Amino acid sequence: MKKVLTYDIADIVPYINWLYFFHAWGLSGKPAGEKEKMKQEALLMLKSWYGKYHTHALFRLMKACSDGDDIVLIDDLNDQTNGQTIRSEVRIPMLRQQKVSADGQPNLCLSDFLRPIYMEKTDCLGIFCATVDAEIVELYRHDDYQSMLAQTLSDRLAEATAERMHQEVRTTFWGYAADEKLTMEQLLREDYQGIRPAVGYPSMPDTSINFLLDEILGMKEVGIRLTESGMMTPHASVSGLMFSHPKAHYFELGKIGEDQLRDYANRRGIPVELMRRFLQSSLMKK
Numbered sequence: 703m704k705k706v707l708t709y710d711i712a713d714i715v716p717y718i719n720w721l722y723f724f725h726a727w728g729l730s731g732k733p734a735g736e737k738e739k740m741k742q743e744a745l746l747m748l749k750s751w752y753g754k755y756h757t758h759a760l761f762r763l764m765k766a767c768s769d770g771d772d773i774v775l776i777d778d779l780n781d782q783t784n785g786q787t788i789r790s791e792v793r794i795p796m797l798r799q800q801k802v803s804a805d806g807q808p809n810l811c812l813s814d815f816l817r818p819i820y821m822e823k824t825d826c827l828g829i830f831c832a833t834v835d836a837e838i839v840e841l842y843r844h845d846d847y848q849s850m851l852a853q854t855l856s857d858r859l860a861e862a863t864a865e866r867m868h869q870e871v872r873t874t875f876w877g878y879a880a881d882e883k884l885t886m887e888q889l890l891r892e893d894y895q896g897i898r899p900a901v902g903y904p905s906m907p908d909t910s911i912n913f914l915l916d917e918i919l920g921m922k923e924v925g926i927r928l929t930e931s932g933m934m935t936p937h938a939s940v941s942g943l944m945f946s947h948p949k950a951h952y953f954e955l956g957k958i959g960e961d962q963l964r965d966y967a968n969r970r971g972i973p974v975e976l977m978r979r980f981l982q983s984s985l986m987k988k
Contacts, residue, residue, distance in 0.1 A: 703875060704762040706923055707867055714750045715745075717862035717920075719890050726854050726948035739900055746856055747848075755835040757859050758924040759867035761944070763876055766827035771796050772969060773917065776824060794907070794943075795969035797984075801956045815897075815947040826878075828871055828944030830898075830922050832863040836936040856936045856938030864940050865889065868898050871944060897950045900942035901932075904954035909933055910972070910980045913939055933979065946961050955985040 717928055722739060729737050740902040751839045755776040770790035773794040798811035808814075816825045842848035872879040872894060880893050888894075899905045901912050914923070916928055926937050934941065958966075963985060978985065 704919075705760070705875065707759040707761075707864060707870070709757045709759075709866065710753065710792060711748060711755060713758060714859055714862045714866055715748055715755050717889070719860045719861065719865075720858075722861070722866055723858050726857070734932045744851065748855060751801075751838065755787060757758060757832065757834045757840050757863040759830065759832040759863050760870060760919055760921065761828055761830040761867060761875075762919055763822040763826055763871075764918075766816050767819045767821070767824045768816040769800050771811045771813050771817040771966075773813050773816060773827065774819055775829075776828065776978070792914070792918060793969070794911065795838070795966055797908070797955055797958060797962065797966055799953065799956055800958045800962055800986075810905075810953050812899060815945045815950040816881065824944065826876060828876065829915055829918050830864065830867060830871075830941075830944060831915065831919055831924065831926055831934070831939065831941040832860050833924055833926050833934070833936055833939035834837050834859050834863070836925060839936070839938070854861070855939065859888050860938045861938050864898065864900075868896075868944060869894075871956065872896060872946075876944075876946065880885050895948055896944060896946045897952055898942055898944050899952065903942075905952060905953045906942065907955060907984045908977075908980050910970075910977075912941055956986060958984055960988075 717963075722745065723738070724737050727740060729740060750884075762879050767774050773796060775794065777790045777792070777794040783839040796812045803809070816827065817823060838856055839849060839852050867984070869889065872941045873882050874880075882894060884893060901915070912928055912932040912934060921928070921934070921941070925936070926939050929935065958981070963978060963981060964974055965972045970977065
């Protein structure tokens with residue numbers, strides 16, 4: 703299943719996590735009154751966008767399993783000429799925690815949350831991206847303060863759109879949590895089954911993974927373009943994976959060694975030195 707969702711900004715505002723907005727403006731430790739003043743200013747700007755601009759999400763649900771540290775996506779296509787099913791596979795290599803845990807916890811990889819390839823049954827995996835209308839930030843290009851506020855809000859809207867989309871995927875399109883009934887507070891605390899790790903975040907720091915996700919999704923459908931390093935434009939965009947496993951949880955990859963760098967580059971089919979640039983901040987110091 704592949705689907706594009708478009709939202710009016712008014713429908714996405716309730717999903718904004720204001721804690722991250724305050725953090726972006728350096729207000730985390732400030733008095734409540736100062737935060738509320740900033741929030742009201744932000745809400746006024748958001749209200750001016752209602753009905754004029756939108757946010758967008760694109761997702762695809764696919765059969766999936768794991769093969770070591772690789773995620774294997776399976777696409778069964780019907781051959782119209784002879785009625786047979788043609789199976790194609792796409793691999794998304796992942797990275798594994800390499801630092802030894804002091805409390806004996808296993809070294810995790812996102813592929814661990816999928817059934818191994820040798821099992822008869824497969825799981826389902828969601829691949830997604832979300833963004834906002836690029837024109838929003840351009841409205842304020844001659845005013846530095848308003849431009850910064852618009853960019854910060856656009857970033858929050860992209861994340862909020864992913865939150866809204868994920869809710870609909872869990873309860874309707876994928877439907878593995880059809881009976882889920884959470885308050886907005888519970889939703890923003892992520893008190894639901896499954897995780898939505900994003901590209902560039904602690905468990906998946908390699909932004910070049912976006913090239914693989916783009917091949918699967920076709921991000922241009924929602925106006926997202928990729929830079930040479932795999933960064934998304936508009937900047938207010940987010941992409942990643944959706945797992946349903948009841949024990950799936952977020953973790954930080956930490957630093958990886960030269961051995962894993964070379965193995966990962968080989969699995970990605972990318973020269974080691976190029977991959978070294980993509981993963982520079984995640985490498986152990988020699």
